[in-house]
Amino acid sequence: MHPQLLLLLELQDLNAHYRELSAGTEMDAVESRHFNIDVSAASAELAGKIAELEEALEPRIRSRYERVKASLDRVVVPVINGVCYGCFVSIPTATA
DSSP, rough: HHHHHHHHHHHHHHHHHHHHHHTOOOOHHHHHHHHOOOOHHHHHHHHHHHOOOOHSSSSHHHHHHHHHHHHHHHHHOOEETEEEETOOBOOOOOHH
16 A cells, blocks of 8 residues: 555544544543543644644645645545545546
């Protein structure tokens, strides 16, 4: 698998975790109490790792990643049988 795609997949996973931590759910209290996790420190650490990985992306890919990330939660989605499973639009053969 392409190294830049691996970075994008890792970024997507970390961003999902960051959104969960930032949501401020009841699980924050459980995590703090039972697992001795400081949720705000974990959020800050995740944000730092996300920034580090974003810097590792090639400039052309980073630019596109930032545009897509601004409007959608999932940046990387599968394309199966020529259909994008993020927006369910058929991908032209020439693009695929």
